Amino acid sequence: MIRLVVLVSGGGTNLQHIIDRVNDGTVTNTEIVEVISNNKGAYALTRAENAGVPAKVISPKDFDEREAFNKALIAELDNVKPDLIVLAGYLVIIPPEMVEKYPNKIINIHPSLIPSFCGTGYYGLKVHEAALKRGVKVTGATVHFVDEGTDSGHIILQKAVEIKDDDTPEILQKRVMQEAEWKLLPKAIDLFANGKLTIKDHKVFISE
Numbered sequence: 001m002i003r004l005v006v007l008v009s010g011g012g013t014n015l016q017h018i019i020d021r022v023n024d025g026t027v028t029n030t031e032i033v034e035v036i037s038n039n040k041g042a043y044a045l046t047r048a049e050n051a052g053v054p055a056k057v058i059s060p061k062d063f064d065e066r067e068a069f070n071k072a073l074i075a076e077l078d079n080v081k082p083d084l085i086v087l088a089g090y091l092v093i094i095p096p097e098m099v100e101k102y103p104n105k106i107i108n109i110h111p112s113l114i115p116s117f118c119g120t121g122y123y124g125l126k127v128h129e130a131a132l133k134r135g136v137k138v139t140g141a142t143v144h145f146v147d148e149g150t151d152s153g154h155i156i157l158q159k160a161v162e163i164k165d166d167d168t169p170e171i172l173q174k175r176v177m178q179e180a181e182w183k184l185l186p187k188a189i190d191l192f193a194n195g196k197l198t199i200k201d202h203k204v205f206i207s208e
């Protein structure tokens with residue numbers, strides 16, 4: 001059974017789908033041991049409470065310097081001892097020390113087909129606004145391992161989503177979440193939890 005910690009910042013719809021898939025047995029060999037939010041007002045915390053999952057708020061705003069926040073976040077993880085850390089709509093920069101401590105044990109969901117519309121400044125609705133502005137016909141979501149860059153780690157899973165002519169950023173975001181994010185993240189967790197992900201020559205191989 002792997003110990004899973006989920007980091008959140010907002011509404012927590014990705015967290016909810018992880019909780020639901022663990023509860024219905026779609027995601028196996030996984031226990032969600034803690035949810036950590038940087039935002040005390042995140043509805044994701046309510047979702048964790050409703051599901052009986054322990055939750056904590058560790059916010060940069062509660063520390064004089066970012067270094068102190070980084071240390072507090074890493075200390076909490078040392079305490080909980082996760083096998084896998086999932087960033088589910090988490091909007092805080094991951095401390096380099098954390099990436100070093102958990103190599104290929106941190107995964108992130110990004111709402112585009114990386115390497116399109118990713119990197120610094122591309123998060124939440126901004127990603128979909130950029131895709132619509134560029135006029136791409138297809139977008140989607142990507143689950144990837146977190147490395148020292150932004151949205152630059154090894155890609156685990158991707159799923160394409162068609163863009164419709166009358167899409168607004170909000171409509172597109174919802175479709176990408178429904179058709180891609182909420183499916184990919186639980187799938188990636190289940191693959192990780194069952195030892196089915198192998199990294200070789202900068203590529204992730206999935207053994208079924």
Ligand code: GRF
Binds near residue numbers: 012090109111173
């Ligand atoms: C979503 O746009 C997701 O793509 C991004 O964070 C946003 C919030 O997701 N990673 P959630 O509802 O908090 O899971």
